[in-house]
Amino acid sequence: MIDRLIERIDELKSPVVVGLDPTEGVVPESYIKEAVEEVELNKMAVATAYFRFGCEIIDAIADIVPAVKPNIAFYEALGYEGIGAYIETVKYAKSKGLIVIGDIKRGDIGSTAESYATHIGFTHAAGHDFKVWCEDFVTLNPYLGYDSIEPFAKVLSELERGIFMLVKTSNKSSKDIQDLPIAYTTLGTLPLYEYVGGLVNHWGKDFVGKYGYSKIGAVVGATHPEEGERLRHTMDNTFFLVPGYGAQGGSAADLRGFFDKNGRGCIVNSSRGIIGAWKNSSGASVGEAARAAAISMRDDLNSVL
């Protein structure tokens, strides 16, 4: 899948991933109202509205960007109705040819991690293998170490899937833990995220595809341009998923160093900047505004490559 992702980025000249992060702030009120009228139960109605909103975005950008990144937290806030909407949104995106990065940020110890690994694999239950989830990639938290990754690695060795490990996140407090100085050698220290980045790069060695990038990628926030550039050099086989462009402050110029010399090596996410673009455009529909914003972002990134 990492190869397919790279190919789609090349084909579309668009290292862009659209974050599907529905909230009531970004989904038009009319969508909620309409769904409430139809579905009666409000919780299910909001989940239905989130699903429809996602479909409209997907239809509008499927030929512009290679991937979408639904963040399960927003759906999970609605309980199982929301989880249903998440799963249906993932399926719809895939039916439109999009690669889906499930932003789930899971991480648990080995035996339990097998259960989370069903997000990219199969659930064995009652004598059958069920495809309960169907993300192409998921994001994972590294704090519990390799055995929390192992069940996912097993899936990677069997199926065309991928994972992105959190290395340096885009939020302000990422420094609290991720920037701590590790006493790595007698010569000096290096920040924790760089050490984790090295581990992730090492874990990915067995899964390197034809473009030199592994099925095990890393999340590196656009809000840390210098760190991103340094990680690009040290994490030579690791593809980056880059949040933080736009609404969180990262610009295209900041991102040049996240790409390799061939203009590859990362995909940049925008959520609110694309799915909330209708709020700043007079008269454009949700889909029209998202499409224009995705095109503009693609062109913005290409201008520095």
Place this chain on the structure above:
Amino acid sequence: MIDRLIERIDELKSPVVVGLDPTEGVVPESYIKEAVEEVELNKMAVATAYFRFGCEIIDAIADIVPAVKPNIAFYEALGYEGIGAYIETVKYAKSKGLIVIGDIKRGDIGSTAESYATHIGFTHAAGHDFKVWCEDFVTLNPYLGYDSIEPFAKVLSELERGIFMLVKTSNKSSKDIQDLPIAYTTLGTLPLYEYVGGLVNHWGKDFVGKYGYSKIGAVVGATHPEEGERLRHTMDNTFFLVPGYGAQGGSAADLRGFFDKNGRGCIVNSSRGIIGAWKNSSGASVGEAARAAAISMRDDLNSVL
């Protein structure tokens, strides 16, 4: 809720939490078969079997232990049907007077963390506040730093809820990241988990209840007795949730140092040792075997306090 937890531990003399981690290995085949016959759809059937299994355990141990800890990963593997079973299991446990620790191990950046914080708070949707989730406590991953905790802290300041931060987990690979030496002072280093433990203890200062323990607790694995004892001294206001007893190798003797001088300060989890006890007992039902195992674990822990 931390006070209520402590009181229940005292009342029951039972610092025990039962992990509700249904898998096909631990739920009797007959439960699955029966549910398959009734429900037809296999995925829903397995979710139904997991729910019923949880109810039987809960009925059997509600007067023996203060808390249960369903791990959402096992339910999540069944998709939204599983999430429905998780939510109903949580509600059932609460209806029987048990405190529920949702082992969700979530963690995301600030704006997204608000969505995960609905696990202990409310979901605002379509003009209403919905109680979608209803755990009393949840477990959280610290890797993203304080802003990933902040929305939970906001809930803690308004409601009787609690969180347990992962500090030192019970799995073997916990050393990969958690044991890294942090260059903390010019005098020497300390392992990352100790530094994180210090942060967690500091974050909890505003939420200390009448027993000297905070609504912000920590997960510290039973498989690391020396580390646990050291953390007990440095994390003076932090209550511990301790996995790893029994099946993972931790014994009661290993755990003495996790408790304070009053025999308080932690609650010890057992999952397979209790919910899978029926597999090693001839003729006892799931509930009977779980009850006997919970009593035996309670007595085992009390023998070292």
